[in-house]
Amino acid sequence: MESNLIIKDKQKNKLEKAFEILKTMASKPSGLIGLTIVLFHVVLALISPYIAPYDYKAISPNTMLLAPSAEHWFGTDSLGRDVFTRTILGGRTALTVTFFGSLIALLWGGLLGIFCGLVGGKIDDVVMRVVDAFLSIPWILAMLLIVSLLGTSTEVLIPALGFFYGKGIVRVARAATHDVIAKDFIVSARARGHSNMSIIWNEIIPNVRDAILVEGAMRWSWMLLGFSSLSFLGFGVSPPTPDWGLMISNARGLMSFAYWSVIAPIVGLSSLIIGINLTADAFAKALGIDRSTKAPV
Amino acid sequence: MKYILKVFSATFMSLILSFSIANASSGVFKVSHDLGFGKDTNLDAITKGRLFQVVIKTQNRLVRPDMNGVPSPSLSTDWSANSDATEWTFNLRKGIYFHDGSAFDAPDVKYSLMRAKDPDIGSPVRKSLNVVEDIEVVDQHTVKMKLSTSFADFPLLLTDYRLRMIPEGSGDTIGQTGVGTGPFMVDKFDPEGTTILKANPEYWEGAPGVAEVHVIAIPDAQARIQALLTGQIDMNRYVPFNQKKIFDSNSKFTTTVIPTGNWRGVVMRTDTAPFDNPKVRKAFRLAVDRQELVDLVMGGAATVSCDTPVMPSDQYRLQMDCPQNISKAKNLLREAGFPNGIELTVYPATLEPTWPTIAEVVQQQVAKAGIKVNIEMVPSKGYWNEVWMKKPVSMTRWNQRPADTILHEAYHSGAKWNESYFKNADFDKNLADARSELDFNKRKKAYQNAQMTLWEQSGTMIPYHVSRLVVTSSKVKNLDAVDHFSIQWHKVKVD
Numbered sequence: 001m002e003s004n005l006i007i008k009d010k011q012k013n014k015l016e017k018a019f020e021i022l023k024t025m026a027s028k029p030s031g032l033i034g035l036t037i038v039l040f041h042v043v044l045a046l047i048s049p050y051i052a053p054y055d056y057k058a059i060s061p062n063t064m065l066l067a068p069s070a071e072h073w074f075g076t077d078s079l080g081r082d083v084f085t086r087t088i089l090g091g092r093t094a095l096t097v098t099f100f101g102s103l104i105a106l107l108w109g110g111l112l113g114i115f116c117g118l119v120g121g122k123i124d125d126v127v128m129r130v131v132d133a134f135l136s137i138p139w140i141l142a143m144l145l146i147v148s149l150l151g152t153s154t155e156v157l158i159p160a161l162g163f164f165y166g167k168g169i170v171r172v173a174r175a176a177t178h179d180v181i182a183k184d185f186i187v188s189a190r191a192r193g194h195s196n197m198s199i200i201w202n203e204i205i206p207n208v209r210d211a212i213l214v215e216g217a218m219r220w221s222w223m224l225l226g227f228s229s230l231s232f233l234g235f236g237v238s239p240p241t242p243d244w245g246l247m248i249s250n251a252r253g254l255m256s257f258a259y260w261s262v263i264a265p266i267v268g269l270s271s272l273i274i275g276i277n278l279t280a281d282a283f284a285k286a287l288g289i290d291r292s293t294k295a296p297v
Numbered sequence: 298m299k300y301i302l303k304v305f306s307a308t309f310m311s312l313i314l315s316f317s318i319a320n321a322s323s324g325v326f327k328v329s330h331d332l333g334f335g336k337d338t339n340l341d342a343i344t345k346g347r348l349f350q351v352v353i354k355t356q357n358r359l360v361r362p363d364m365n366g367v368p369s370p371s372l373s374t375d376w377s378a379n380s381d382a383t384e385w386t387f388n389l390r391k392g393i394y395f396h397d398g399s400a401f402d403a404p405d406v407k408y409s410l411m412r413a414k415d416p417d418i419g420s421p422v423r424k425s426l427n428v429v430e431d432i433e434v435v436d437q438h439t440v441k442m443k444l445s446t447s448f449a450d451f452p453l454l455l456t457d458y459r460l461r462m463i464p465e466g467s468g469d470t471i472g473q474t475g476v477g478t479g480p481f482m483v484d485k486f487d488p489e490g491t492t493i494l495k496a497n498p499e500y501w502e503g504a505p506g507v508a509e510v511h512v513i514a515i516p517d518a519q520a521r522i523q524a525l526l527t528g529q530i531d532m533n534r535y536v537p538f539n540q541k542k543i544f545d546s547n548s549k550f551t552t553t554v555i556p557t558g559n560w561r562g563v564v565m566r567t568d569t570a571p572f573d574n575p576k577v578r579k580a581f582r583l584a585v586d587r588q589e590l591v592d593l594v595m596g597g598a599a600t601v602s603c604d605t606p607v608m609p610s611d612q613y614r615l616q617m618d619c620p621q622n623i624s625k626a627k628n629l630l631r632e633a634g635f636p637n638g639i640e641l642t643v644y645p646a647t648l649e650p651t652w653p654t655i656a657e658v659v660q661q662q663v664a665k666a667g668i669k670v671n672i673e674m675v676p677s678k679g680y681w682n683e684v685w686m687k688k689p690v691s692m693t694r695w696n697q698r699p700a701d702t703i704l705h706e707a708y709h710s711g712a713k714w715n716e717s718y719f720k721n722a723d724f725d726k727n728l729a730d731a732r733s734e735l736d737f738n739k740r741k742k743a744y745q746n747a748q749m750t751l752w753e754q755s756g757t758m759i760p761y762h763v764s765r766l767v768v769t770s771s772k773v774k775n776l777d778a779v780d781h782f783s784i785q786w787h788k789v790k791v792d
Contacts, residue, residue: 059661061592065539078539079593079657144676152673234647234674239657250653253519257542 034278104162113173558608638667
């Protein structure tokens with residue numbers, strides 16, 4: 001009975017802390033704007049299939065490249081599809097793929113970085129040189145190679161993006177670990193004979209978690225841009241699934257006379273990236289982390 | 298008197314000088330190519346990787362199509378056949394020289410054409426040219442071609458854009474040198490960068506209008522359009538019709554619409570399940586609304602085709618209607634053992650700007666018949682080597698050819714570019730009968746029977762023959778408003 005009360009109390013504390021962070025983030029205008037934009041996009045992604053006025057696949061030669069009107073708020077594209085419908089649906093795949101991709105990047109990058117930081121020595125040297133080697137390869141070339149070989153399904157894109165965006169997190173997590181391993185509580189844990197896994201789980205993660213989470217939030221916005229770049233090049237989402245990158249790619253040649261078909265997806269993509277960046281900034285500040293040095297301030 | 302002579306001499310010299318300047322080649326004409334053959338790109342016209350944007354400017358044929366597609370003299374001045382059209386005699390133009398300085402004569406003709414038949418080279422044009430059994434050098438400027446069968450349209454076959462004349466014995470180097478008798482000479486061959494051609498001042502039809510032609514590799518279709526807009530290139534012959542408005546209102550560009558026999562399509566490999574079943578292939582083809590494709594993809598600027606590759610203006614084309622028929626398509630799928638439909642993946646690349654759009658529209662159209670189409674974009678570079686004739690379903694595009702050539706080249710069971718791996722004895726027999734038939738009506742009937750076989754059995758969905766939207770910089774003058782292979786490139790000028 002007593003232990004249950006302690007757990008509940010801990011959960012309450014965690015919730016209170018999360019709420020406190022959220023409140024701090026929203027107390028600054030930039031944080032409030034960022035949170036609002038991200039929330040708007042997440043809600044839109046969830047409800048868009050129910051509020052979309054047209055079938056996103058419906059093609060028709062009779063409605064090709066219609067300018068914005070009461071019937072088609074954002075006009076139509078070169079195949080006669082409603083641009084408003086495709087724009088509000090256009091962020092769903094990108095958000096899903098990059099959210100899970102970021103989680104994978106955080107998990108493998110964070111854990112590997114912490115492990116290398118803790119054990120050091122030859123294992124650390126070898127792993128970091130391999131990470132350096134991968135960092136030297138332009139990610140877009142490597143991604144193009146992967147999708148050329150394995151296809152462009154989400155089952156391929158999520159782990160591939162997660163892998164390429166996790167490389168940088170390894171470095172951040174390792175550096176953050178170096179900051180804490182010399183501290184007394186780690187030395188004490190070692191003296192008590194705790195295993196590396198136990199030290200990582202109980203001592204290091206709680207102390208480097210904030211820095212890694214902020215890094216992960218930033219990686220999310222970069223991954224979103226990267227994923228849209230892939231779609232723009234034709235290697236992200238497969239047609240006819242609406243996707244901002246693909247919509248921009250299809251409509252870019254029509255920009256000079258059918259601007260409406262390209263403006264809406266551009267606004268959608270850029271507003272979400274700005275929103276995530278502002279949120280990540282506010283998150284870092286709320287946690288007391290200076291993003292320019294990636295260290296606690 | 299002295300004064301009059303001086304004035305007369307000065308006037309005469311000025312006239313000569315102005316005449317020389319007016320006729321000198323000047324300016325640079327910049328065009329692009331899509332690098333579709335990747336590392337295999339070369340200047341040997343009879344190979345798969347031929348860079349035709351170059352060879353059509355550096356090498357001549359014996360016979361070329363005139364502005365209406367009728368065979369007309371090029372390096373051969375005239376020709377005649379014996380009574381059963383099994384022997385054709387060609388008289389060659391005299392005083393013609395290759396870019397390497399050697400004279401063009403009958404042994405060069407024999408070498409160039411017999412080389413295209415060489416099985417070791419494996420030219421895509423070999424199948425069409427198999428009708429030629431031997432070429433006899435009658436004298437230095439006369440050749441006699443002996444055919445295995447009567448072939449009343451033989452000169453039409455020689456208008457093929459790949460049957461170019463090259464110096465005897467140059468086969469090993471032609472892929473890099475591109476030597477010919479054409480209006481331009483290869484100065485630098487850089488298939489992945491800029492290939493530079495220089496004017497041939499001794500060209501037999503007169504000195505070219507421009508001093509240089511630059512052929513620049515730009516794999517992406519939209520990048521080629523941007524290159525045209527920014528003046529990096531002077532001509533784009535592959536501008537999608539939905540982008541016509543960009544150029545129509547811009548005085549820096551000239552747009553020309555040219556009806557052609559060029560076609561785009563979706564190819565199903567007939568040797569691969571489920572497309573090894575003719576009913577599945579026909580079901581797919583019946584599920585397509587061709588007029589809607591013409592409207593959506595080409596803005597109406599194309600002629601519907603019922604899966605025949607024979608161009609609309611060809612005398613042997615089979616005229617028929619083929620409206621979308623979803624219920625019949627579903628029935629065929631059911632009879633083929635697919636009552637719940639089929640699923641397939643197509644692989645468009647942007648090297649042909651309309652392919653992704655064709656794929657998207659077809660995807661929606663055939664879904665009504667229970668055919669689920671997945672679209673996977675692939676890189677433009679190397680498409681013809683990595684995807685085409687490799688994947689079960691691929692996108693295709695062909696330039697126009699005479700009926701006999703295209704039917705042989707794309708569908709004959711022994712053809713190298715039989716992209717759908719189509720094998721049909723009746724079809725092959727109809728082609729053989731057509732070639733040997735001297736009566737025009739009977740010959741036409743045989744070619745049309747072959748096309749009817751394609752409608753019933755083929756693995757290639759050909760929705761339309763395109764009209765080409767050619768956009769040039771307004772600096773470009775004297776460009777013939779015809780397809781690539783009929784243009785007289787030496788007349789082109791750039792202000």
